[in-house]
Amino acid sequence: MAYFVLPGRGKRVYRLAIARRIVDSTARGTRDRSAAGHARRRTRVLRRALRPSRRLQIGLGPWLRALPARLPDPALTAALSRLDPHVRVAYVLRNVEGMPRYAVRDQLIELRVRDPWPVIRAAEAVEVPEPRRADRFEPELLRPVRTRSVLPLAAAVFLTAALVGALLLTEREGAREASARGLGLVAAAPDAWTRGARSLDVWPARGELDGDRAFRG
Incomplete structure (x- = not known):
């Protein structure tokens, strides 16, 4: 989700490494496994992916070394990168995460979108190419990130x-x-x-x- 929401700049390897770093950063200190806890963490991930800090590019080596052998289809990410950031979020929530419209509306409000319904309708009108099955991205194949302790x-x-x-x-x-x-x-x-x-x-x-x-x- 973070990978598809990130701005469409740079190579896919860096986007995926930054996306995973964002997700890893939101996992620290997270013990709440409930639906509410998952929703709060999703909001943090989306906020950081919408406006990624430049500091995320510093010390990216451990996440780059943990990339999977096969990356997501570039056609889908290229099409999403041309969308307005909030429309991109709505599209990912609806079509990648499979969330219902009311849940997407609530999530957009959490992201401080004042009028979410036009954003949702714009996302539903987007036509993107179907990813090729041979290049299907499997998040389960991600390798563990081994970072050195700063202690x-x-x-x-x-x-x-x-x-x-x-x-x-x-x-x-x-x-x-x-x-x-x-x-x-x-x-x-x-x-x-x-x-x-x-x-x-x-x-x-x-x-x-x-x-x-x-x-x-």
Whole structure:
């Protein structure tokens, strides 16, 4: 249903992948298996198919890999793409879903169509080519969609942000405490370590950066 209602732009493979993605997105959190629950989900599917978001085209790979070997007949989809969007919905509900006229009227009202009867009559007057039986589309042959969970990525981003925030906070607190105590970095004579205590806190600085003022700052 979502596939036939989508605007007739682009290749069939992308339309079918986007249609299935729309249907999958409406299934999340859906536990109501009653007729009312099915009707609410159908309304959500139709709304998204009527005005598909561009974001549906991002990360479409899992749905493209799950396409069936045989796609719907292009003649039917090409004929439906020339119709007004709401007329296309009415045609799909009447002829593909087999819904009675009163149910189609109620569904169009749910889609905010103010005067549904002219839309229904226009849909009933549409003549589209009969799909060839050899190319009949069987939704039952769809392969499962295997998507990667975004939870590990989200957890990694959260932990990275937390660590960066902790480091920045520690650096700011350390600088504030040093400033409050009047602490600062001073340079000692090169042989100063030979006099006085022999402990790690007076061990001489070594390496290529011991004379880098920016680093010491």
